[in-house]
Amino acid sequence: xxxxxxIQTLDEFTIQQMRDFTNATGELAGLLRDIGLAAKRVHxxxxxxxxxxxxxxxxxxxxxxxxxxxxxxxxxxxxxGVLRHGISCAGIGSEEMDDVEIFNDEISxxxxxxxxxxxxxxxxxxxxxxxxxxxxxxxRRVSELGKPATEEDFLQQGSKQVAAGYVIYGSSTMLVYAxxxxxxxxxxxxxxxxxxxSHPDITCPDxxxxxxxNHGNFFQYDEKIQNYITTCQKKTxxxxxxxxxxxxxxxxxxxxxxxxxxxIFMYPGTLDxxxxxLRLLYECNPFAYIMEMAGGxxxxxxxxxxxxxPTEVHQRTPLFIGSKRMMEELNNTx
Ligand code: AHG
Ligand code: MN
Ligand code: MN
Numbered sequence: 001x002x003x004x005x006x007i008q009t010l011d012e013f014t015i016q017q018m019r020d021f022t023n024a025t026g027e028l029a030g031l032l033r034d035i036g037l038a039a040k041r042v043h044x045x046x047x048x049x050x051x052x053x054x055x056x057x058x059x060x061x062x063x064x065x066x067x068x069x070x071x072x073x074x075x076x077x078x079x080x081g082v083l084r085h086g087i088s089c090a091g092i093g094s095e096e097m098d099d100v101e102i103f104n105d106e107i108s109x110x111x112x113x114x115x116x117x118x119x120x121x122x123x124x125x126x127x128x129x130x131x132x133x134x135x136x137x138x139x140r141r142v143s144e145l146g147k148p149a150t151e152e153d154f155l156q157q158g159s160k161q162v163a164a165g166y167v168i169y170g171s172s173t174m175l176v177y178a179x180x181x182x183x184x185x186x187x188x189x190x191x192x193x194x195x196x197x198s199h200p201d202i203t204c205p206d207x208x209x210x211x212x213x214n215h216g217n218f219f220q221y222d223e224k225i226q227n228y229i230t231t232c233q234k235k236t237x238x239x240x241x242x243x244x245x246x247x248x249x250x251x252x253x254x255x256x257x258x259x260x261x262x263x264i265f266m267y268p269g270t271l272d273x274x275x276x277x278l279r280l281l282y283e284c285n286p287f288a289y290i291m292e293m294a295g296g297x298x299x300x301x302x303x304x305x306x307x308x309x310p311t312e313v314h315q316r317t318p319l320f321i322g323s324k325r326m327m328e329e330l331n332n333t334x
Pocket of ligand 2: 118121122251256283
């Protein structure tokens, strides 16, 4: 892994990258800065968890019938607040909001981009001090500039994303984002309060030894998936193994590790839930974009995630994502 020791902040990096485009207005750099700002606020709160009254359930369910945690709401409010008052975003969609929120004010209506968020991923890990994250997806609007954004702006194929990224609140806090120019990671330097380039040009190793899946659901998966998991378990040093199983239960942490080290992450459909659990627009699309830009692959088992035409904001999809050769091995499994 390449580690950059020269200090370059997120702002400097994105502005420098945008300079190469003559038509760039700096709006995308502004948007990424705003996301970084909200992430720093969430970082501060996550670090105080246990000391202030932020752990536990908010006592409500979200539109998908899942328990909402106080930190889910806090994170949602931070991203919503920063983007509403920034100048680069015309509206947002979020796991924690039933419908998309179109900002519809004079400045926002002129903004080129819309964003989709999983404000806090890995909610079930919040109360037990395990890594959690934020996931984001950015699209250029297809609706007319100067008017309010529309739902159509959010329901674009993942391949149309302009940028996508995640923040991991782990042993350190990192922001990783991808554009068609590549994937770069920034670690929060707490002494200066800046995300600083630490992982330039991230590429996912073509192969790895890690497979990540919820084994508890094994008998709920279809035969092909069961066979692939068994193949992983049977690997020896003579055929690229042995493999190791790692599953944190925070997708951000699981996919981040596999992106850096090489590996495969799977959340298949189950007998009860044929579309699995993960949401296309703010969990699978952004990671599929990041993984492809890093040289890996992402599918729903039959097609490329980035080619799925979304029909609703909260739709779910099975997800298989990771190192190219491991994904090919999965696809070739009968
Ligand atoms: P969220 O906290 O945003 O609802 O997402 C949790 C997701 C994902 O991060 C993780 O990979 C998956 O749920 C774990 O689900 P299981 O416990 O069913 O394996
Ligand atoms: Mn999530
Ligand atoms: Mn979430």
